[in-house]
Amino acid sequence: MSAALSTRGLDKRFGSLVVAREIAFELPQGARYALIGPNGAGKTTLINLMTGMLRPDAGAILLGEEDITGVPPERRVTRGLVRTFQINTLFPNLNALEAVTLAVCEREGIARSFWQRVASYPDAVDEAHAILSSLMLGGDCYRPTRELPYGRQRLLEIALALATKPKVLLLDEPAAGVPRDESAELFEVISNLSRDITVLFIEHDMNFVFRFASRIIVMVGGRILLEGTPDEVSADPRVREVYLGKSGHGARHV
């Protein structure tokens, strides 16, 4: 069975700054992979390349069997490749219900309808509300997004992505900035993600990484340094030197 998402020889540079060099990896179906590396390693750039927001100078991106290197960003989403953003990229004046309903309508092609009320598409609305409830946002769904606490907004990021019915989900630092007392909800949501979805997440929080990832990819300076199980990666001296060596993570509990 082919990998859910794979890349071959991706290159990207901005002038003399090389942000991606010969990136090649494969995400098998249903995998839970983590992408780690120091700041500036090119992790978010890689996500931008995979989602089509940046065009690679060389290389190919495959979704399943299909080469999507030339496919525009919104089409990649319809084919099932979806991302969340490191900084909340939400709709400040829409409430959560409107936002997720919007995502569902776009997915179903209903968004082109301009004569009927939104409320006359009960399936879309109900599905949106169900997604929000499963992420524990049901009670807040009528408040404008800008009024939600940060942790809730982070959950809404994920809700929007889930509303597109992704096959492959790229989470860019989902726990970033989430205060300790709100992170439990987030962790539960990630655990409950269906095994039908293949997940790759970027994270700096090592608790998170070791808890959810079955394999870890380490990126440094635009290249993949190595790929392996959590034990292999944490034992590797190169990784320790570049990344893991500093802060004490072992004592942190969730």
Added chain:
Amino acid sequence: MIGSLFGVLFDGFAYGMLLFLLSVGLSVTLGMMNFVNLAHCAFAMLGGYVAVTLMNGFGWPFFATLPFAFLAAALSSVVFERVLYRRLYRASDLDQVLLTIGIAFVSVAVAAYIYGTVQQPVQMPPYLRGSISMFGHSFGVYRLFLIGIALLITLLLVAALEYTRFGAKVRAAVDNQRMARGLGINVDGVFALTFALGSGLAGLGGALAIDIVGLDPAFAFTYLIYVLIVVSVGGLGSIGGSFVAATLIGISDVAGKYYVPQLGAFLMYLVMIVLLMWRPAGLFGRR
């Protein structure tokens, strides 16, 4: 034919220099604080009227009025910045548009009330009138003077930007405001000073413009369009961009009106649209 082409280029370049003086302040402040100041040309107009009043009302020589045109515009912009603009730095673009258009409207009304709606008659000093013959072509003296002043000011601006501490702070604030604040740069203070400087230059431009394009209360809006064109084509926050854009726009306008007068400013508008479609962030803009 070549003779007229050369004349068009010269006149266009001189006009461009005027546009540069009028625009550079807006480009830098817009690039720095993203504050949409559509009253910018009202300050230019103020400079023009100050010069006119000093010349016609008090008999001052033209040169002496120029620093005062600059100062009047700069100081009044400081007042507006303190009293009104400061409160709207975080407001939406639309609110900023509304406020500054309102200020521009009021300035037009006040100018019309005090000076009437006709173009102000001014007499340039004799040494600035007429033309010189060089290399077989005739150059308007006033236009040469305008070009000279603009180039001098450009050099001063570029030098200040590159070699002074203040210039370094300006560059930092334009490049990345949050980072600049984080480094301890007093961005608000830098902005206030830059804003005053930019408005002052606009005021100077207004005074210099009287002999080339005339001064009437509609100036605040007529030239706003030109300034916006220069700023968007040049790229926000860029002195070099404003210079190049102003030159291109000035020449396009003069050339268009000379060769195809029935279509007026058609050529200039077309040049702007094409350039923006090619480089949406402006010629020297970022991203």
Added chain:
Amino acid sequence: MSVAALTPQTYLNDQARWTPVEIAFWAATLLPYWLFPDYLSLASQIAITALFALSLDLILGYAGIVSLGHAAFFGLGAYTAGLVSKHIWGEPITGLIAGALVAGIVGYAASFIIARFRHLALIMITLGMGLLLTELANSMHWLTGGNDGLQGVKMWPIFNTFRFDLFGRTAYGYSLIVLFLVFLVARRIINSPFGLSLRGIRENALRMPALGAPSRAHIRTIYTISAVMAGIAGALLAQTTETVSLEVLGFQRSADVLVILILGGAGRLYGGLVGAIVFMVARDQFSGNTPQFWYFWIGTLLILVVMFLPNGILGGLAKLTSRWRRA
């Protein structure tokens, strides 16, 4: 109403429901016939301007596209309707439709360019396109009458019954009915899934493609619809005043409608209407002998509105009433 009793369906239905204030507003539009019978010409001008502002609201208030050249479509509608009357016949409804069509076709063509740009470049491109059209219209004075304006526009009675009278009674009824019908269409669009997508584009244009949304196609659609509406407004102007001059296309008109919309409050559907009423009534009252007088007062009004009522008159009122409701 407690949150527990609210279901998603009822919430969304409530959002789309006609409120008493709205019904009162539309009922009040009939008052000029009794209260201000001498001002019906002004009233029809206000209705036409309100329609124009509504068309701008759809692209600016709802999709976030700032246009400084929207008068291009207004002017195209006006000149088309005028030319139909001058060269073909004076039947109003067909003239109206013709104006809408021409504006719509040009709008559709322009939308391919418009949809590809954002921020300052977009604003300046719309400005440039409007200015280009003005220069073109000026130079084609064999068609448009140039600076003298279009002569020979004569309208037949509507449905052969309602003659355009000197008091503006027919003009106001005609303009008002057209405004209301177009408003109903706009209202449906806003409350539809398409309307939701437009607000998504305005709120965060970056997120939309990440949701699989074809933003450019959406923008092209709403821009075309908006152009059609602006064209209808322009045609109404030509027909009710029986004149068309270059200023219908001009920058001044584009800038005025932008100010009107922001003044009333963009993105609230009624902002353009409220703004038009305030702006045009103020202009009528304050213009007097010297137009400059008017600039002073409108300028001051704008400054005051921004300082005390952020997000326009309706925005400021919304803030005040929510505060009042909480008490």
